Structure formats: C-alpha cells, structure tokens
Amino acid sequence: MSxxxxxxxxxxxxxxxxxxxxxxxxxxxxxxxxxxxxxLELRVASEGGVLESTFCMSLTILNLSQI
Amino acid sequence: MSLLDTASLIVTxxxxxxxxxxxxxxxxxxxxxxxxRATTATRVNSAGLVELVPYNLLSWSQDFxxxxxxxxxxxxxxxxxxxxPDGTNTSTRILFTSNNQIWAKAISGLTNLNGTFSVxxxxxxxxxxxxxxxxxxxxxxxQSGWNRYSVTAVGTIDFIFIDTFGSTATDIEVWGGQVVExxxxxDYQKTETRLNIPRLDYSNGTCPSLLVxxxxxxxxxxxxxxxxxxxxxxxxxxxxxxxxSPDGIMNASRWVATGTGYRYxxxxxxxxxxxxxxxYAKRNNSGTQKFGFFLNGSxxxxxxxxxxxxxxxxxxxxxxxNEYQGLSAEVGADVSIYGYQLEAGSxxxxxxxxTSASVTRNADVISKTGISSLIGQTEGTLxxxxxxxxxASPFLFTLANSVGSNSYLNSIYIFQLPNDKMVVDCFVSGxxxxxxxxxxxxxxxxxxIAVAYKQNDAVVYLDGVLLGTDTSCNIPPFSAFExxxxxxxxxxxxxxxxxxLWKTKLDNATLAQLTTI
Numbered sequence: 001m002s003x004x005x006x007x008x009x010x011x012x013x014x015x016x017x018x019x020x021x022x023x024x025x026x027x028x029x030x031x032x033x034x035x036x037x038x039x040l041e042l043r044v045a046s047e048g049g050v051l052e053s054t055f056c057m058s059l060t061i062l063n064l065s066q067i
Numbered sequence: 068m069s070l071l072d073t074a075s076l077i078v079t080x081x082x083x084x085x086x087x088x089x090x091x092x093x094x095x096x097x098x099x100x101x102x103x104r105a106t107t108a109t110r111v112n113s114a115g116l117v118e119l120v121p122y123n124l125l126s127w128s129q130d131f132x133x134x135x136x137x138x139x140x141x142x143x144x145x146x147x148x149x150x151x152p153d154g155t156n157t158s159t160r161i162l163f164t165s166n167n168q169i170w171a172k173a174i175s176g177l178t179n180l181n182g183t184f185s186v187x188x189x190x191x192x193x194x195x196x197x198x199x200x201x202x203x204x205x206x207x208x209x210q211s212g213w214n215r216y217s218v219t220a221v222g223t224i225d226f227i228f229i230d231t232f233g234s235t236a237t238d239i240e241v242w243g244g245q246v247v248e249x250x251x252x253x254d255y256q257k258t259e260t261r262l263n264i265p266r267l268d269y270s271n272g273t274c275p276s277l278l279v280x281x282x283x284x285x286x287x288x289x290x291x292x293x294x295x296x297x298x299x300x301x302x303x304x305x306x307x308x309x310x311x312s313p314d315g316i317m318n319a320s321r322w323v324a325t326g327t328g329y330r331y332x333x334x335x336x337x338x339x340x341x342x343x344x345x346x347y348a349k350r351n352n353s354g355t356q357k358f359g360f361f362l363n364g365s366x367x368x369x370x371x372x373x374x375x376x377x378x379x380x381x382x383x384x385x386x387x388x389n390e391y392q393g394l395s396a397e398v399g400a401d402v403s404i405y406g407y408q409l410e411a412g413s414x415x416x417x418x419x420x421x422t423s424a425s426v427t428r429n430a431d432v433i434s435k436t437g438i439s440s441l442i443g444q445t446e447g448t449l450x451x452x453x454x455x456x457x458x459a460s461p462f463l464f465t466l467a468n469s470v471g472s473n474s475y476l477n478s479i480y481i482f483q484l485p486n487d488k489m490v491v492d493c494f495v496s497g498x499x500x501x502x503x504x505x506x507x508x509x510x511x512x513x514x515x516i517a518v519a520y521k522q523n524d525a526v527v528y529l530d531g532v533l534l535g536t537d538t539s540c541n542i543p544p545f546s547a548f549e550x551x552x553x554x555x556x557x558x559x560x561x562x563x564x565x566x567x568l569w570k571t572k573l574d575n576a577t578l579a580q581l582t583t584i
Contacts, residue, residue: 034071039094040082048153048257049084052113052267056274057081057091060565064071067580 037061070581075441076548076568080277086263088277088433098441100548102265106429107176109418110266110278117314117347117406117418120264123256124176124246125184125227131159131170131241138228140168151242152187152213161229163237169230174246176261177225177422181308181316184227185217185252187242194236199228200246206233213242219250249316266417266431268562271454271513276562277433278417279462279551284427285419286337287409292422293320293330296393300366302328303396312405313347313378319405321351322358324396329366331393338411342387345415346394347405350374357397364391374402382415413459416560430557432550434470439546442466443570446521446542450581451481452564454513460560461485463552470549477543481516483509485558491518491527493540501537503527513564515582519572526575531583533575 037057044051071077076098082089083102090098112118127133132146141164148160161170174182184200192211197204201222227246231237243255267275289295291312294305304323312319322330350356359371360383370383392409396402406418419426451464460483467478476497483489489509493500503518509529517528520542527534548568551559573581 036077036091036094040089040091043094043096044082044084044089047084049082049087049089050256051082053081053273053275057079059274060079061071061077061091064074064077064567065069067070067577 034061034065070567070569070573070577073569073571074567075443075570076438076566078566080265080267080275080563080565083265083267085259085261088265093441098435098438100433100435102263103432103434104264104429105262106427107261107264108266108428109420110268111270113269113275114315115269119176119248119420120266121256121258121261122247122253123258123261124174124182124248125172125244126258126261128244128256128258129157129242131161131229131244135170135172138169138171139230140165142168142170144170149240158189158240158242160238160240163231165237166231166234169228169232171226171228174225174227177222177248180222181220181250181318182222182246182248183217183219183250183252184244184246185215185255186229186244187213187215188239189213190236190239195234196236196239197228197230197232197234199230201226204228204230204232209236209239215243215252215255217252248314265433268417271562274564276454276564278562279431279433279559280416280428281412281556281558281560282427282430283410283412283416283419284425285408285410285421286425287332287407288334288421288423288425289332290407290419290421291318291320291405293322293404293407296330296332298333299330300328302326302398303330305330310403313380314405319347319403322394322396322400322402322404324358324398324400327397329361329393329395331361331391333390336390337387337392337409339387339389340411341384341413343382343384343410343412343415344392345380345382345406345408345418346372347378347380348372348374349376349378349403351401351403354401355397355399356402358400358402359395361393361395363388366395368395368397378405380415384413414457414560430551430559432552432557434547434549436470436547438548439544441570442545442548442568443520443572444542444544446570446572447545448517448519448569448571448573448578449479449481450515450517450567452513452515452566454562454564455483455509455511456561457511458508459485461555462559462561463550463555464566465549465552466545466547467549468544468546470547470552472553474547474549474552475554479518479520479543481518482555483561489529491534493520493525493542495541495543500540500542501525503535503537505529505534513584515584517573517578517582519578521572524572526578528575528578528582531579533579
C-alpha cells in the first residue's frame with residue numbers, strides 16, 4: 001500500500017522502518033546484501049528453526065552498512 | 068561499498084536450530100555454523116527467565132513413532148502420514164483398535180513434577196480423545212481441523228499418553244508434541260534429539276549473545292529440592308513451591324530460620340579444590356536477613372548474601388576441603404531460594420538443574436569447515452564482538468585449515484588466556500609467524516577485536532585502538548573457523564555478539580571504526 005508522499009516500503013512491515021531515498025542517498029537499501037536478514041528469516045522458517053530478536057540483528061547489519 | 072556489502076561471512080546470534088547457528092551472510096547456508104554440546108543446558112531468555120534449552124522436554128516432537136510405544140492394546144502409528152499444521156508432510160496417524168488403549172512415551176529431564184503436555188490433533192469433529200501428562204487424563208472433544216490441546220498436572224509418573232480411555236475417537240492425526248515444566252503450554256518448539264542447541268542468552272542486555280561455556284558439573288543433588296536435602300539441624304523450615312522463581316514457575320522455596328543453623332545435602336564426596344557455589348535468592352521481608360553459604364563444615368554463615376527484594380544470583384569461590392557444604396542462616400531470616408549449584412572451577416557457569424544425580428553440561432563448540440571460499444587466503448580480516456564475564460574466563464577464535472586438535476599449526480587465532488593477556492598469533496606449518504598481544508588481560512565486559520592480514524602485513528585492533536602490527540609474516544591456507552577448541556580443553560567462557568569475515572585486509576581507519584565500542 002503506497003502512501004501519500006510516494007515514499008515507501010517493499011513490505012507491509014519492514015525491519016528498518018520507512019526509508020527516504022533521494023539522489024543523494026549514500027546507500028541503496030534494496031541491495032541483496034542489505035536484504036540478507038529477510039532471506040535469513042525465510043531460510044530459518046523453511047527449516048523449522050527459531051529466529052529471535054530480529055531488531056538486534058537489524059542493528060548489527062545497519063551498523064556495518066554505515067562503515 | 069560498505070562493510071556490509073564486502074563481508075564474506077556475518078554470523079549473529081539470532082537464527083538457530085539443533086546443531087546450527089545461521090549466518091546472515093552468506094544466505095545460501097554455506098556459512099551456517101555447526102554447534103556441538105551433546106547435552107541440554109539453560110540460558111536466560113528474552114524475558115529474563117532461566118530457561119531449559121530446549122524447554123520442550125519431548126524429543127522428536129514431530130514423530131510420534133520415535134520412542135512411543137503401545138503400552139496397552141494393539142495400536143498402529145504412521146509417521147509422515149499427512150499435512151501438518153505447518154504445511155509439511157509430518158503428521159503422524161495413530162490408529163487405535165478399541166477403547167482403553169494407550170500410546171505412550173517416557174519423558175526425562177523433569178526437575179519439577181508440575182508439567183504440561185500439549186499436542187495438535189486432527190480427527191472427526193465431535194469425537195473425543197484422551198491426552199495424559201504424568202498419569203492425569205484430559206479427555207478433549209475434537210474440533211474441526213487441526214487444533215492444539217493440552218493437559219496440565221502434577222505428575223506421578225514420567226510418561227505422557229495419547230489414549231482412548233473414556234473417549235470415542237480411534238483414528239487421529241497428531242503433530243507438534245510438547246512437554247514443558249509448569250502450567251503454561253508455551254509456544255511450540257520443534258525438537259529432534261534436544262541436544263546441540265545454540266544458547267541465545269540475554270544476561271547482558273536486551274539483545275542476545277551466544278553463550279559459550281566449558282564443561283561443568285553441578286555436583287549438588289536436588290538442586291532445587293531444598294526440603295529433601297539430607298541434613299539440617301532443626302533450625303529452619305522449608306516451604307516448597309512458595310514463590311515464582313527465576314525460571315518463571317512457582318517452584319522457589321521459602322527458608323524461615325527459627326533458629327541459627329544450617330541445611331545441606333550429603334551424598335558423597337565432591338571434587339575437592341577450587342570450587343564455586345551459587346544460588347538465586349531474595350528476601351521475603353525487611354527484617355534481619357543473615358543468610359548465606361557455609362563452607363567446609365562450619366555450619367555458620369561464612370559468605371553472607373546481600374539480599375534484596377529482587378532475585379539475584381549469588382556466587383562464591385573458595386577452596387573446598389570436605390563434603391559438608393550448604394546453606395546457613397541466623398534466626399529471623401526469611402528467604403526465597405532457587406537453584407543451588409556446586410561446580411569445580413573458579414567462576415560460576417549457567418545453572419544446571421539436578422535431581423537424583425549430578426548433571427554435566429558439556430562444552431559449547433562452534434565451528435565450520437570447508438569454507439575456504441569465505442575466508443581470505445592471501446589477505447583478509449577477522450572481526451569478533453565478544454562479552455567477557457570475568458577475568459578467569461578464556462576465549463578462543465581460530466581461522467585454520469582444520470578444526471580440533473593441533474589446528475593451530477596453520478592458523479590465526481585470537482586467544483584470551485585465563486587470568487592473563489590476550490594474544491593474536493599466526494602459525495604456518497607450526498612455525499610462529501607473528502604474535503601480537505596485550506600486556507594484561509582485557510577487562511570484563513564487551514570488546515571488539517579485529518585482525519587483518521596479508522603477507523608481511525598484519526595488524527590487530529582492540530576496541531578502536533591499534534594493538535600491534537607485524538611486517539614479516541607468511542599466511543597459512545584457511546578452510547575452517549572454530550570457537551572454543553580441544554587444544555585449550557574447550558574451556559572458553561564468554562558471549563559472542565557477532566563474528567564477521569572479509570576477504571580483504573581492511574585499512575586501519577576502517578578497522579578502528581569497526582572495533583570502536
């Protein structure tokens with residue numbers, strides 16, 4: 001579902017919150033690497049594993065994306 | 068390009084299953100860590116509660132033919148019969164031939180007879196089937212489709228049943244069995260062997276760390292059954308199941324000191340020498356509360372616990388010289404207690420529940436072989452984010468071309484020695500190439516360490532600061548990564564927040580930024 005300022009999210013709920021991407025954005029948040037946590041979530045679910053504290057994982061990933 | 072884009076391996080303590088800790092990167096499974104412990108254990112969960120790992124005491128929870136047997140009657144069970152609630156073909160069909168038949172499985176690992184058995188069942192709506200925990204039946208009426216049913220009881224036997232006593236159904240499908248201590252069914256947790264499960268521990272904050280501990284044995288029997296300890300001098304009364312304990316269940320005991328004296332459990336000789344005792348405790352009122360450990364047969368409070376109204380875990384390390392070791396109090400003390408532990412060693416490890424025998428928790432070993440494609444061969448960077456709980460606790464991370472004994476002969480490792488300095492060494496065919504070390508051990512708490520390497524150019528950063536360099540070294544081939552190791556007796560004791568690899572030697576500015584706390 002889009003919103004009224006046309007900035008949006010790939011999923012109905014994201015791990016990162018909504019992002020504003022402009023021509024000056026330093027990072028492309030749609031890269032496969034940045035989406036690795038989503039891939040992990042699917043992989044864990046498909047194998048009957050457990051995923052905990054995804055927010056904490058998102059912080060680690062976000063920190064590495066800024067260096 | 069950020070470090071996220073260029074990392075070849077990122078492992079965080081978030082995704083896990085039996086024997087596996089998932090890597091975030093790569094996402095094809097090639098970086099998933101193998102986890103070995105071969106025993107169950109406990110952790111502090113996200114709610115701050117002491118929890119068995121796994122809390123589901125039922126092994127092979129999705130196979131009702133594994134360990135199950137017809138206790139009464141002729142019963143046929145077929146695993147992988149139909150579609151389960153999770154969409155997989157893992158339901159089990161149980162076909163009874165008459166009433167008064169029992170499909171049974173023994174349960175081990177119970178430390179409390181108060182438990183709950185839950186299971187998904189599908190059958191003919193309106194028919195009934197009995198499920199039983201510890202000898203107490205609950206006849207449930209089946210609803211349409213898959214539904215989860217449970218029975219809670221104070222058990223008298225260590226068995227669960229699915230049976231047809233007082234019920235009408237004879238042909239059902241079942242899936243997702245679970246047995247937990249206490250009266251709450253809890254979210255379903257899939258099990259197989261129940262061993263080798265990584266422990267995500269929340270002792271250090273709101274985010275989990277991977278708990279890595281050495282092998283330890285709780286030598287004290289009946290660790291949470293204080294009322295049945297063998298000896299007391301008649302100066303105290305114990306009320307079992309008096310308060311909600313640190314594991315969230317009403318299984319803490321109350322100690323009221325009607326006089327000054329002691330209570331202990333004597334069953335044989337402990338391992339003498341450096342020993343650590345521990346217990347969870349809190350005060351029940353604001354009066355005088357002199358309560359603590361008595362040591363080596365004194366019978367009096369040798370180490371007083373600084374009690375508050377909140378649960379705390381108290382530990383004390385001393386030289387054990389005889390088997391007379393327990394708890395003592397002075398008249399007036401009114402205390403809630405839970406989880407006594409006596410272990411050989413100079414610090415306490417996670418709680419190991421015991422009942423009629425001592426219990427050993429094996430060492431946690433995390434490793435991965437066959438990942439030469441993920442480790443920089445001619446140059447690279449290893450980064451670890453760790454939490455060190457005490458000065459006696461060592462840790463070891465190794466990049467090598469094998470795991471296990473003598474893997475250090477071709478390796479780069481980060482090794483915090485117990486009560487000593489931290490060293491980062493490199494060996495090629497057993498010949499030391501470089502050694503960069505701290506002058507003293509790193510402090511307790513969180514640390515970020517990175518070692519970046521290529522031929523004649525190695526550098527180590529610790530918490531944002533350059534620790535040392537080496538300009539005359541060769542680099543061995545790498546194909547494996549290991550945490551904890553038999554060469555140090557698998558004695559590591561620490562928490563891992565994250566591990567990452569890059570196949571390039573990161574520059575110093577980046578290493579400083581990466582390792583800054």
